[in-house]
Amino acid sequence: MADRASNNFVAGLFLAFALIIGAWIIASSIKDFRSYDRYVSVRGFAEQEVPADLAYWPISFSTAGNDLQLIQQELDKSAQSVFEFLEKHGLGQAEVSISAPRITDQHAYGASEQHRPANRYTAQSVITVRTEKAQAVKKAMAAAGELVSAGVVLIHSYEFQPRFEFTGLAEIKPEMIAIATRDARNAAQQFAYDSGSSVGAIRRANQGLFTINDRDQFTPEIKKVRVVTSVDYFLED
The missing domain is CATH 3.30.70.2970 (Protein of unknown function (DUF541), domain 2)
Incomplete structure (x- = not known):
């Protein structure tokens, strides 16, 4: 009889321990889910003047x-x-x-x-x-x-x-994308600072189209190259 009571006690102890571990895992999962559900969408801008070639x-x-x-x-x-x-x-x-x-x-x-x-x-x-x-x-x-x-x-x-x-877009493209991405991250950091959060990893990024236009109607030999990128950053506590 004593052995049976002892076995029941051990089984109950394991069950309680399992419930505690399960609750902790569920709580952590919910926390992680909420963390991954928090993000900010920002845009970054880059512009450069180049001579027509x-x-x-x-x-x-x-x-x-x-x-x-x-x-x-x-x-x-x-x-x-x-x-x-x-x-x-x-x-x-x-x-x-x-x-x-x-x-x-x-x-x-x-x-x-x-x-x-x-x-x-x-x-x-x-x-x-x-x-x-x-x-x-x-x-x-x-x-x-x-x-x-x-x-x-x-x-x-x-x-x-x-x-x-202007035919040299391929040469300046990487640098302009980097500038636009930094501009987007700066905007995200400002938003995170205002909301008491910090910027995490990139959730999604979309490179916009490059546009090449005359600087103005009087100087068609000078071009303005522009690009706008859209980036989603995760926010962390």
């Missing part, structure tokens, strides 16, 4: 007349003036290409003779500059009046707009 400049010019041979001679003369102008500004033949002339017969539209323009033909040609010398292109654009003085009839239209690009 590729420039496109289509130079369109025209002439008009009634003799196609003379028109071609005028186009050749204008093209030579453009080539010399570009060479003067440090833009060589290897960076320049010329398109075939576009000829329009203005008498082919069925208008009566009295309403026909004096010049039957108009001709247009385009010389395109493609170069990494973005600053040289910008300076040449500012001096384009020299072409007008040389008798070149320039055409300005939306079809022939200069364009400046």
Whole structure:
């Protein structure tokens, strides 16, 4: 009888111990769950100004007349003036290409003779500059009046707009992501400080898209590169 009572006591003791351990594990799990459920979502920002490293400049010019041979001679003369102008500004033949002339017969539209323009033909040609010398292109654009003085009839239209690009994003990308991530962590640390917590590990991170825009409408050869990252940080007590 005494042995049976002793066995019951031991069994009860083990049961009580198991209940205590179980309760402790459950309490710890709940605490950990609550800890992992607490996080803050922040954004980090990085911006950098960079010079364009590729420039496109289509130079369109025209002439008009009634003799196609003379028109071609005028186009050749204008093209030579453009080539010399570009060479003067440090833009060589290897960076320049010329398109075939576009000829329009203005008498082919069925208008009566009295309403026909004096010049039957108009001709247009385009010389395109493609170069990494973005600053040289910008300076040449500012001096384009020299072409007008040389008798070149320039055409300005939306079809022939200069364009400046930045192609070195891959080189600056890692540094900018690091800056944006640090900016996000600083924001998280400020939030944690205000709430009496501390910043833990990253719960989730999302790198935003990089954008490349002109610094302003007057300096397209200078670009602004921006990126915004979204990061969730765990908060710890």
